[in-house]
Amino acid sequence: MNAADPKIIVALDYQQAEPALAFADRVNPALCRLKVGKELFTAAGPQLVEKLVAKGFDVFLDLKFHDIPNTVAQAVRSAARLGVWMVNVHASGGSKMMRAARDAIDGEANRPLLIAVTVLTSMSGEDLAELGMPEPAVQVPLLARLALDCDMDGVVCSAQEASVLKKLCGADFKLVTPGIRPAGSAAGDQSRIMTPEAAVAAGADYLVIGRPITQSDDPLATLQAIQAGLAAL
Ligand SMILES: O=C(O)c1cc(=O)[nH]c(=O)n1[C@@H]1O[C@H](COP(=O)(O)O)[C@@H](O)[C@H]1O
Numbered sequence: 425m426n427a428a429d430p431k432i433i434v435a436l437d438y439q440q441a442e443p444a445l446a447f448a449d450r451v452n453p454a455l456c457r458l459k460v461g462k463e464l465f466t467a468a469g470p471q472l473v474e475k476l477v478a479k480g481f482d483v484f485l486d487l488k489f490h491d492i493p494n495t496v497a498q499a500v501r502s503a504a505r506l507g508v509w510m511v512n513v514h515a516s517g518g519s520k521m522m523r524a525a526r527d528a529i530d531g532e533a534n535r536p537l538l539i540a541v542t543v544l545t546s547m548s549g550e551d552l553a554e555l556g557m558p559e560p561a562v563q564v565p566l567l568a569r570l571a572l573d574c575d576m577d578g579v580v581c582s583a584q585e586a587s588v589l590k591k592l593c594g595a596d597f598k599l600v601t602p603g604i605r606p607a608g609s610a611a612g613d614q615s616r617i618m619t620p621e622a623a624v625a626a627g628a629d630y631l632v633i634g635r636p637i638t639q640s641d642d643p644l645a646t647l648q649a650i651q652a653g654l655a656a657l
Contacts, residue, residue, distance in 0.1 A: 426482055428454035431624065432650065433484050435459045435602070435634030441468035445475065450644050453480045455651070457509065459632060461486040473506050482509035484600075484632075488541055490514035493524035500525045504532040510600075512580060515540035515567040522574035537598060540571035541580040545603030548615040560585065560616060568593055580632075582616035583623035590627035602632035606650060609636045620650050621657060 434456050436444040444464055458481045460473055465487060476483050485508040489496045496513055503511040513525050522540060529535055542564045543552065549559040557563050564585045569592060571579050578598025581589055586599050601623050603614040611617050612635060623631055633650065640646040 426453050426480070430454065430456050431629070431631055431654065432620075432647065433457040433459050433600070433630050433632045434637055434647065435461060435486075435632055437461060437463050437634050437638065439463060439467055441472045441475075444468065444472060447638065447643060448476055448479055448481065451647065453482065456647060457482040457484060457630070459484040459486050459634075462488075470506055473508060477507040484508065484510040484512075485536075486512055486632075488512055488514055489525070490517045491521070493521045496521050497524040497528035500536075500538065501528045501532065504529045504534050504536050507534055508536050510537040510539055512539040512541055512600075515542055515571045515576075515579065519570060519574050522571060522576060526575050537577040539578050539580055539598065539600055540567070540574075540576045542567040542571070542585075543581070545580075545582045545601075545616045546613050551615070561588075565589065565592055568597075572597055578629070583618035583626050583628045583631075584616050586623065586626040586628045598629045599627060600630045600632060601628040602634075604631045604633045604636070606636055606646075606653075621653055624654055624657060 436458055438444045458476055485503050489499050500511050543560050564581050568579045568589050572593045580600045582603045583601040589599055603617045604620055604623055605617045607619055620631055637643050637646050
């Protein structure tokens with residue numbers, strides 16, 4: 425982990441390596457962390473992750489593993505060996521799956537933060553009802569508690585749930601919050617959203633921000649403006 429400990433994780437949701445590397449060349453590891461998710465990883469693969477790690481960035485490999493325990497365990501071990509700083513699995517994969525993932529990386533030289541996704545920030549209460557599940561205010565704490573019991577290092581949740589989860593799971597349990605929207609920016613497909621300032625005030629440890637930065641006319645200026653807003657808190 426880098427000493428500056430930046431809170432913002434920029435989601436590099438690009439279709440190829442070039443724009444991701446171009447973005448990385450304009451920022452530095454003290455300014456932000458970087459997330460490689462399914463879109464970029466499927467296009468550019470582990471080599472791109474290794475390049476970002478080699479440039480000194482803390483990389484969140486966001487592949488949201490959700491499979492049988494053995495498969496997820498092997499996948500998170502491979503992620504650890506890529507040198508990433510954070511990796512995630514779906515809490516709804518269950519306790520056996522989360523524990524297998526935990527055991528798989530505990531003996532590794534690089535031990536990334538192991539984070540469980542609770543309920544995707546794109547999902548509303550209505551979306552959960554369609555699946556026969558309770559509203560986010562019930563389902564997110566339930567999955568966060570299960571993740572804590574399985575020795576996860578934290579969860580992905582919306583910032584709307586952050587204050588409740590900090591009380592429920594303790595100060596050391598990391599809350600990683602996507603669905604961050606600076607005032608006035610488009611929600612897009614996100615449902616449970618919050619501004620960067622409100623998210624930090626609610627107890628979010630890390631803010632995952634994609635399109636508001638990567639699709640702005642000047643991504644670096646937008647990132648710096650968000651940082652300045654947080655510094656003023
Ligand atoms: O695990 C994630 O990072 C994640 C979980 C979640 O519940 N919601 C969510 O949006 N994400 C990711 O966070 C990023 C959000 O991007 P923007 O909506 O463009 O800011 C995307 O890369 C998503 O894949």
